[in-house]
Amino acid sequence: MRRVSILGATGSIGQNTIDLIDRAPGAYDVVALTGGRNIAQLARDAIRLKADVAVTAHNECLDDLRDALLGTGVEAAAGQGALVEAASRPADWVMSAIVGAAGLPPGLAAIQQGATLALANKETLVAAGPLVMRSAYQSGSTVLPVDSEHSAVFQALGGEAMTSVERVILTASGGAFRDWPIEKLHSATPEQASTHPNWDMGQRITIDSASMFNKALEVIEAKEFFALRPDQIEVLIHPESMIHAIVGHVDGGMMAHLGAPDMRHAIGYALHWPDRAHLPVERLDLAKLGQLTFRAADTTRYPALALATRVMERGGMAGAAFNAAKERALDAFIGGHIKFTEMAEVVARVLDVLEADLGHIEAVFDLDNILKMDHLAREEADRVMARAL
Numbered sequence: 001m002r003r004v005s006i007l008g009a010t011g012s013i014g015q016n017t018i019d020l021i022d023r024a025p026g027a028y029d030v031v032a033l034t035g036g037r038n039i040a041q042l043a044r045d046a047i048r049l050k051a052d053v054a055v056t057a058h059n060e061c062l063d064d065l066r067d068a069l070l071g072t073g074v075e076a077a078a079g080q081g082a083l084v085e086a087a088s089r090p091a092d093w094v095m096s097a098i099v100g101a102a103g104l105p106p107g108l109a110a111i112q113q114g115a116t117l118a119l120a121n122k123e124t125l126v127a128a129g130p131l132v133m134r135s136a137y138q139s140g141s142t143v144l145p146v147d148s149e150h151s152a153v154f155q156a157l158g159g160e161a162m163t164s165v166e167r168v169i170l171t172a173s174g175g176a177f178r179d180w181p182i183e184k185l186h187s188a189t190p191e192q193a194s195t196h197p198n199w200d201m202g203q204r205i206t207i208d209s210a211s212m213f214n215k216a217l218e219v220i221e222a223k224e225f226f227a228l229r230p231d232q233i234e235v236l237i238h239p240e241s242m243i244h245a246i247v248g249h250v251d252g253g254m255m256a257h258l259g260a261p262d263m264r265h266a267i268g269y270a271l272h273w274p275d276r277a278h279l280p281v282e283r284l285d286l287a288k289l290g291q292l293t294f295r296a297a298d299t300t301r302y303p304a305l306a307l308a309t310r311v312m313e314r315g316g317m318a319g320a321a322f323n324a325a326k327e328r329a330l331d332a333f334i335g336g337h338i339k340f341t342e343m344a345e346v347v348a349r350v351l352d353v354l355e356a357d358l359g360h361i362e363a364v365f366d367l368d369n370i371l372k373m374d375h376l377a378r379e380e381a382d383r384v385m386a387r388a389l
């Protein structure tokens with residue numbers, strides 16, 4: 001039996017992972033499930049899957065979790081330390097599906113104990129790419145991409161040498177506002193931004209898709225995961241979300257990966273890798289679809305994309321600063337404190353301040369300094385928003 005843990009089990013990716021595990025009862029020995037405030041869901045899944053331990057991120061939820069697990073044999077725990085402890089428990093395969101930089105310490109712990117890490121949490125690579133890849137190399141852990149575009153690149157590569165790769169094209173649906181006039185974007189509400197045309201995902205990544213901060217994170221994620229140069233990564237708007245990525249080779253050949261927009265494909269691919277197994281996803285009928293369309297991504301409409309280039313060129317701690325500032329700006333947008341279009345302005349201003357301090361940006365690239373930069377960028381974002389906006 002394969003020992004598996006799911007970090008962020010109560011979220012959209014976590015629930016899709018559980019859906020796949022549920023279809024093969026007896027094949028998996030569930031070690032740890034983690035969640036946030038949805039204690040009923042966490043406890044229900046932990047009991048049904050006979051997990052060893054269930055962890056909530058929030059200390060104040062521990063009593064509720066203990067009550068829900070009383071007499072079931074599933075251990076209850078809470079807090080950041082408990083998340084890392086649970087991720088450190090020996091497992092063969094760990095799904096990293098916490099949202100935000102909060103996923104970094106437990107994901108890293110899973111890598112350090114040598115598990116195969118199925119990485120949905122893109123923030124891990126944006127904030128700490130070199131550290132994560134180095135840790136995986138040292139512990140012998142395999143990191144497999146779960147973000148659909150990166151899973152698509154991985155599959156389209158088919159094991160070919162990276163030296164033959166000229167370019168990688170990440171597709172983007174364009175998000176909720178792709179057809180809105182640019183002048184109207186400032187009036188977009190969190191509710192409007194929380195509806196995705198093609199994918200069913202958590203609220204934060206859905207809003208990030210509307211602003212293309214999600215694609216900006218993914219561009220950086222691709223650079224870190226596949227060791228690409230910034231100029232090798234392109235973004236292409238593809239409203240149908242059927243092609244997830246394209247790998248362009250030095251001889252002009254292009255390998256595209258197609259599939260229905262269902263995260264269970266990328267999750268299932270990572271779960272069964274290096275084999276493939278039957279997955280319960282829709283099969284594409286291309287004749288019925290008729291056509292697939294493409295357009296260029298416009299950095300005026302999507303300033304987040306230009307910020308990604310800036311971050312990649314700056315290197316060092318810029319990724320950690322970028323992600324943390326983005327998380328705070330997103331919190332403020334969801335809370336109704338700033339406008340949709342102000343998120344990119346906030347992030348740009350935070351980068352202006354933090355990039356100027358070489359002591360911070362070029363600090364030794366370890367977890368402590370990354371978390372320090374994360375903290376600084378959040379504070380700076382709050383200052384920027386309190387001041388000007």
Ligand code: NAD
Pocket residue numbers: 007008009010011012013014034035036037038057083096097098099100102103120121122123146147148199200201202203204205263
């Ligand atoms: P979600 O909001 O649906 O779920 C997030 C999970 O993380 C929940 O279990 C929640 O309880 C937990 N969580 C939230 N804050 C936490 C904290 N501070 N500490 C510990 N746990 C916390 O998110 P999602 O859409 O499933 O996305 C999860 C990750 O996967 C994100 O990094 C996202 O960018 C990435 N991703 C998601 C999709 C998708 O289709 N949903 C696709 C590609 C990549």
Ligand code: MG
Pocket residue numbers: 147148149218
């Ligand atoms: Mg993606």
